[in-house]
Amino acid sequence: MIKIAIDAMGGDAGLATTLPGIISFSHSYKSDDIEFVVYGDGSLIEKYFAQNPCQCIYSIINTGSKIISCNEEPIHAIKNSRGTSMYESIRAVSDGMADAVVSSGNTGAYMVLSKLLVGTIDGVLRPALGNVIPTKTGRTIMLDLGANTDCTAEKLFQFAKMGKAVAMILLNKRNPIIGLLNIGTERIKGTEILGRTYDLISQDNSLNFKGFVEGNNITDGSVDVVVTDGFTGNVVLKSIEGSVKLVAEILKEEIKSNILSRIGYLLGLKKVFNNMRKNFNPSLHNGAPFVGLNKVVVKSHGSSENIGFAHAIQTAVELVRNNFVESIKNSLGEFNGEC
Amino acid sequence: MIKIAIDAMGGDAGLATTLPGIISFSHSYKSDDIEFVVYGDGSLIEKYFAQNPCQCIYSIINTGSKIISCNEEPIHAIKNSRGTSMYESIRAVSDGMADAVVSSGNTGAYMVLSKLLVGTIDGVLRPALGNVIPTKTGRTIMLDLGANTDCTAEKLFQFAKMGKAVAMILLNKRNPIIGLLNIGTERIKGTEILGRTYDLISQDNSLNFKGFVEGNNITDGSVDVVVTDGFTGNVVLKSIEGSVKLVAEILKEEIKSNILSRIGYLLGLKKVFNNMRKNFNPSLHNGAPFVGLNKVVVKSHGSSENIGFAHAIQTAVELVRNNFVESIKNSLGEFNGEC
Numbered sequence: 001m002i003k004i005a006i007d008a009m010g011g012d013a014g015l016a017t018t019l020p021g022i023i024s025f026s027h028s029y030k031s032d033d034i035e036f037v038v039y040g041d042g043s044l045i046e047k048y049f050a051q052n053p054c055q056c057i058y059s060i061i062n063t064g065s066k067i068i069s070c071n072e073e074p075i076h077a078i079k080n081s082r083g084t085s086m087y088e089s090i091r092a093v094s095d096g097m098a099d100a101v102v103s104s105g106n107t108g109a110y111m112v113l114s115k116l117l118v119g120t121i122d123g124v125l126r127p128a129l130g131n132v133i134p135t136k137t138g139r140t141i142m143l144d145l146g147a148n149t150d151c152t153a154e155k156l157f158q159f160a161k162m163g164k165a166v167a168m169i170l171l172n173k174r175n176p177i178i179g180l181l182n183i184g185t186e187r188i189k190g191t192e193i194l195g196r197t198y199d200l201i202s203q204d205n206s207l208n209f210k211g212f213v214e215g216n217n218i219t220d221g222s223v224d225v226v227v228t229d230g231f232t233g234n235v236v237l238k239s240i241e242g243s244v245k246l247v248a249e250i251l252k253e254e255i256k257s258n259i260l261s262r263i264g265y266l267l268g269l270k271k272v273f274n275n276m277r278k279n280f281n282p283s284l285h286n287g288a289p290f291v292g293l294n295k296v297v298v299k300s301h302g303s304s305e306n307i308g309f310a311h312a313i314q315t316a317v318e319l320v321r322n323n324f325v326e327s328i329k330n331s332l333g334e335f336n337g338e339c
Numbered sequence: 340m341i342k343i344a345i346d347a348m349g350g351d352a353g354l355a356t357t358l359p360g361i362i363s364f365s366h367s368y369k370s371d372d373i374e375f376v377v378y379g380d381g382s383l384i385e386k387y388f389a390q391n392p393c394q395c396i397y398s399i400i401n402t403g404s405k406i407i408s409c410n411e412e413p414i415h416a417i418k419n420s421r422g423t424s425m426y427e428s429i430r431a432v433s434d435g436m437a438d439a440v441v442s443s444g445n446t447g448a449y450m451v452l453s454k455l456l457v458g459t460i461d462g463v464l465r466p467a468l469g470n471v472i473p474t475k476t477g478r479t480i481m482l483d484l485g486a487n488t489d490c491t492a493e494k495l496f497q498f499a500k501m502g503k504a505v506a507m508i509l510l511n512k513r514n515p516i517i518g519l520l521n522i523g524t525e526r527i528k529g530t531e532i533l534g535r536t537y538d539l540i541s542q543d544n545s546l547n548f549k550g551f552v553e554g555n556n557i558t559d560g561s562v563d564v565v566v567t568d569g570f571t572g573n574v575v576l577k578s579i580e581g582s583v584k585l586v587a588e589i590l591k592e593e594i595k596s597n598i599l600s601r602i603g604y605l606l607g608l609k610k611v612f613n614n615m616r617k618n619f620n621p622s623l624h625n626g627a628p629f630v631g632l633n634k635v636v637v638k639s640h641g642s643s644e645n646i647g648f649a650h651a652i653q654t655a656v657e658l659v660r661n662n663f664v665e666s667i668k669n670s671l672g673e674f675n676g677e678c
Contacts, residue, residue: 215581242558258611
């Protein structure tokens with residue numbers, strides 16, 4: 001059995017998303033070897049599952065209504081985190097009671113608590129938040145997406161190595177192509193840190209390095225892994241989501257505004273747009289692993305819906321099944337970084 | 340008459356884009372009060388205009404074939420820049436021979452040479468590269484887009500003030516809403532520099548400050564000006580262009596793959612997609628002003644086509660007509676920044 005600890009109180013909607021998410025997962029994915037340990041307000045959770053029976057194996061750990069809010073500063077959140085569903089669900093994996101934990105809660109607090117309780121793999125300078133982004137030819141892994149707002153060359157070098165391991169599992173690629181995000185492709189472009197990172201990755205023969213890539217290369221399928229600092233990665237990811245949403249909305253309005261195009265839409269394009277929406281539905285790419293920790297810790301988007309949370313659970317399951325932590329350890333090779 | 344100096348040799352295609360761009364401008368925009376001073380290989384330019392008569396007023400300054408390549412480091416480029424079309428066209432505005440200069444050449448070299456020859460407005464810490472981005476409700480100005488890879492709080496504060504002036508002219512907004520790009524909207528989020536910038540802008544009552552905005556807010560129309568450092572701005576702009584292009588391409592393929600949707604497309608959606616393409620055609624937003632210089636200096640995208648270069652010229656004209664430099668000076672108010 002694979003045991004997944006669920007922080008049921010996390011995210012904008014809390015239980016209203018996480019519990020339906022568990023049910024949605026059980027309907028959508030192979031789950032007969034999955035056991036959920038659900039952390040949160042016991043009575044509410046019991047009540048929900050009584051009204052909405054889940055075709056899954058689960059146990060409930062009552063942590064009451066104590067939660068970490070989304071706006072709390074990590075430092076402050078940690079002080080008062082004991083007993084919260086987030087803290088206890090992370091502790092479950094650190095204690096070996098569960099194989100992975102999934103939460104939609106405060107990203108900063110989740111990251112810091114995970115590092116404290118689960119610990120960082122020896123040699124890892126900073127764990128990173130990685131996620132899948134849809135591209136023209138398939139999908140790409142981008143990291144970091146917000147765990148580290150500033151990064152040294154050594155950290156970025158490690159993100160490249162760890163990103164390779166993530167792509168091998170989540171994208172099923174044998175020798176993932178790695179790109180380093182910059183404002184130009186020439187070696188002279190960008191910051192001094194990126195220049196040094198470029199050299200570090202270039203000198204590592206185990207990495208299939210394409211060199212510097214630009215913003216437009218993230219979605220054109222030219223690389224499997226995009227390496228960047230957490231600030232840039234976070235802003236870029238949201239920019240891409242926003243612009244894709246915008247295009248869809250404008251197309252919708254344009255179509256409505258014209259009777260012929262409305263007919264055309266009903267005639268054959270409805271399906272096209274549904275495929276499109278499915279392709280780019282952030283929910284179907286939800287579930288960002290913290291890369292570099294001693295256990296599988298997956299972050300679900302705070303505003304993700306049921307299906308999104310279900311996909312985050314599936315990501316956690318996939319990572320456990322493929323010995324994610326071992327893969328990351330192996331990817332690091334000889335430790336040659338500096339803090 | 341408004342005199343526009345043209346660096347005809349700049350950009351990926353050089354004369355093959357800039358000269359048709361001038362002609363395209365003369366066809367598309369009111370140009371009877373515009374005079375072009377075209378810098379480049381005189382014989383080639385004469386030959387082109389002999390074969391492709393331009394309905395415009397122009398003079399040619401022969402700078403031969405000497406150019407600054409796109410990959411040259413600014414420092415090195417500057418040493419050998421004397422006599423190039425870029426150098427001489429910038430000098431034209433600095434000498435008062437022209438009101439504005441437009442180039443598609445090496446951005447770094449163009450920036451440095453412009454600062455050297457044209458000079459920075461007193462009190463401006465660092466000029467910024469600003470540009471227009473299509474949004475749900477219209478357009479927004481984002482700056483910096485690559486002139487400053489790292490920025491202090493004081494620089495970003497000035498970008499906010501100068502961005503307001505740009506939005507008032509190019510977006511025709513009376514009191515533009517300003518957003519500061521970050522990885523979250525709460526004051527506690529992001530870097531220490533962004534926190535200090537947040538406070539500086541908040542304390543300035545002349546600025547209509549919305550606070551921190553995230554990547555998805557760039558295109559959702561919630562702000563008129565997006566303030567960010569040049570690294571983030573450049574990567575984000577290209578990410579947005581790339582993802583929009585991707586959506587269009589996938590839709591096209593989806594439509595082709597289905598006979599009913601092909602009929603639907605021909606029936607009424609072709610127009611929709613053409614409007615869409617027009618809306619998001621980077622060419623129709625090409626022309627990024629260097630904000631904070633003593634003259635109007637406009638950067639055209641290196642890979643822009645004729646129409647794009649024409650639009651960059653139009654941007655320069657619009658800025659000259661609206662006393663851009665004066666507006667920037669007024670926007671700065673009392674100088675209170677530090678290098």
